[in-house]
Amino acid sequence: MIWNSLSEFWAMGGYAEYVWGSFGVAALFMAIEVAQVSYERKQTLLRLRMLQGVQEPAMDSHA
């Protein structure tokens, strides 16, 4: 551990906006992608079930 305090860690030697801008955006976009593929799968399963008559169309209204 090279940091003496949490504030020193956040400050990143004066490069906070560049370092956290890089790691933050990467983490955010990867989280969005994970949410997106999971949402897409749920929507696809609902849609296919409706098409095949496995599920009542009413079920989709609150999805």
Added chain:
Amino acid sequence: MTLHFKFWFRFASPQAFYALAGRLWPGLAVLATLLGLWGLWLGLCVAPTDFQQGQAYRIIFVHVPASWMSMVIYMAMAFWALLGLTFNTRLSGMMTQALAPTGALFAFLSLWTGALWGKPMWGAWWVWDARLTSELILFFLYLGFIGLTAAIDDPRRADKAGGLLALVGAINVPIIYFSVRWWNTLHQGASVSMTQGSSMAQTMLTAMLLMALSFWFYAIAVALYRVRTLILVRERNTHWVGELLKTEELSQ
């Protein structure tokens, strides 16, 4: 030989691959998370300060792995495209499509983190330099592939057109990789070279490789998850998908 051949071609069937991908992605996601946390810990809290760049150099731990993945994923797409165009396997086109959004994401992250690194070190967010420009072209190739395949309704034709674009565009990947050697460029040379080894301190190198491995597993897990959805859509009129829709939990 024939046995091996049969073994691998069994997974070219969408139904077999659907099951295989379903078994593989959760473990890969866990690995990606654990390796990522370990890499972040080493990279942000343990690795020493760089004597030239101060703390700003830490951007390397996300910039280099993202850039590598943007190139690796494009090569993987070209591989599946080649397979699809030569053997006409149904799965190939789906894999190519499943990889593209993740590749585009990593290409964008490469450019974004590069800009945030370039500003404090070079004094510019962007320069029209060989390395940066060829990476930007890679990002546009991903967007072009996604747009092209989405614009063609017939999946078979979409696969063919997308596959050709993926193959032709693959020429850009070695250009990106060797750009720092072929042209005079502001971008620094390779930190890790296949022929000369690494020019970095051990902890820095370990952190970067951990982050790279984490991104590898992340990309494979997301692509496998995404291809399962694509398989369901394309194979919706088959008996096995019909049966699966009756039984499979919605949450899965």
